[in-house]
Amino acid sequence: MSVINQMLKDLEQRSPESNTDATQSGNVAVAHSPIKIVLVTGFCVLAVCFLSFYVWQLISENNALKAEKITNKVNAVQMSSAKNRPENISSQINTSKQINSNENTVQNDPINVHVTKIYDQQEIAPVNGQTAEPTDVDKVLSNNSAETTAKLITTKPLVNNSASQVTPAKKAKIIADTHSHSGDSSGHSHDIVDIVKAKPKPKVNKMSVSRRQLSADELAEQKLVLAEKALAAKQIEKAEKLLEDVVIIRPSDSQTRKKLAALWFGRQAYQDAVNLLSQGIALNGKDSSLRQMKARIHLKQGQFTAALNTLKPLAQLKDEQYQVMLANTAQQAKQNKIAVDAYKVLIAMKPDIGRWSLGLAVLYDKNSQFELASMAYKKALTKNDLSVSSENFVKQRLQVIGQ
Structure with a gap:
């Protein structure tokens, strides 16, 4: 019995362990299942995105090809219509240019007269009198040919110098549409005159640069x-x-x-x-300022005689500064006579100044002309414009001369 009981206990212990293993394996399986779902979903989304981009690229390329075909077709139609234009348009342009060269300019606002010439267009009637409906390409061709053959020829307004002038009230706009006819007979020719009021040309400010020789x-x-x-x-x-x-x-x-x-x-x-x-x-030679400047340069170099010779030609000039310089230069060059004459000119110019009489008295005193010196000294004292030291000198010299 004890053995059986022991075996039953062993079984009871093993059964909980197996249950725990089973629950763990189930949890692992449950844990792995959401990751797979996320991966599959992401892959599907990427695949859809790539597929959508590929489809969009195909559609855009298809649209580009269609647009290119349409533009090529329109260009071909325009080129073919341009080749079929009549050559008379160029001759009319040349004629209008010759007329423009002989015309006078108008003072009023100019107008541009556009003359459009549409020549005969012949259409071949269908066989057995049946009229076929035009295709889209034929419509485009007919419209483009009508537009391109309408060549605008700009001419200047004609002027009647005697009486009439073009006024804004006379300006009109006449537009005639181009008619295409189908039938057994040939097409009709239409002459259309399109008079359009032209916008005045803006004035352009022009700047010209020219060289001018300076005087x-x-x-x-x-x-x-x-x-x-x-x-x-x-x-x-x-x-x-x-x-x-x-x-x-x-x-x-x-x-x-x-x-x-x-x-x-x-x-x-x-x-x-x-x-x-x-x-x-x-x-x-009469410019005293040049002579004075030259004399100063000579004096700076100690050339007293050269300075005096520069000043002597204008010895009678009625200029105070010039005569003062002449007197001083003559004294330095030991030419007292010229200095005396210069002081006499100064006294004649401004007799109320005592300095000139004092200078003349000093010159007479140096030349031992005491009587003239005494008279000049006394005259200098009467002017009352000498300094104290000058007055004392004059009084001293008068005393010496008097003795």
């Missing part, structure tokens, strides 16, 4: 402006070159000549500056 004065002014800019930019060499060109163009321009001489004087090219000023003095 001498204009060229000189242009170079002067460039020279001023070069000086402002401290481009001295460029400014000198431009001023040289201006002097060559306008030799009588003393201002430009002095500017160039000042530039050369600044870089110590004294001889070039003197030569330049001498040329200007030769052209205009």
Whole structure:
């Protein structure tokens, strides 16, 4: 009994294990079934997509081929109709061009007269009096031939210079349709005149570029402006070159000549500056500014006699600055007589200034002309424009001369 009981217990223990294995295998089968469904569904969707794309591609290619055939057919019809156009149209165009060359222009708004000539079109009657209905291709051919043979010839409006002119009220639009006839007899010829009001042509702004040679004065002014800019930019060499060109163009321009001489004087090219000023003095001997500038250059070099010789030709010039420079230069060159004459000119110009009388008195004093010096000193004291030191000097010299 114990053995039987033992066997029954073993069976009871084995039965739950087998049940658990069965449930696990069922769960695995259930778990694998949704994955298969998803895979199959995805494959089917992709297949449908590829099939749809293939069908769409076929349809689009078919449509493209059909459109190409239609366009080729229309082009062929147009080419055939263009070949059948009458050659008289070209002759009419040439005739209209000759007429246009002899016409006058109209002051009112122009109109374009389009003359269309449609020539006879003959159609062959069908056999046994039967009329056949035209196909689509024949209709297209007939329409295109009617359109292409209607050649527009643009002519200018004719003008009656005596009385009549074309007015906008007289402009009209006459349109005649082309009729195609079928029958035993030949076709009819129609002359159609199409008068269309033309749109006024917009005015086109045209810009023309022409070269104009500058005059001498204009060229000189242009170079002067460039020279001023070069000086402002401290481009001295460029400014000198431009001023040289201006002097060559306008030799009588003393201002430009002095500017160039000042530039050369600044870089110590004294001889070039003197030569330049001498040329200007030769052209205009009465220009005192050129002489003064040349004299300063000579004084800078210690050439007192050359400076005096430059100033002497205008010794009687009624210019205060010029006479003062002449007097000082004459004293430096030990030419007191010229200096005395210069002071006399200054006293004659401005007698109320005591400096000129004092300068003249000093010259007389140096020349030992004491009586004239005493008179000049006393005259200088009466002007009341001398400084304290000058007054003391005058009083001292009067005392010495008086003794």
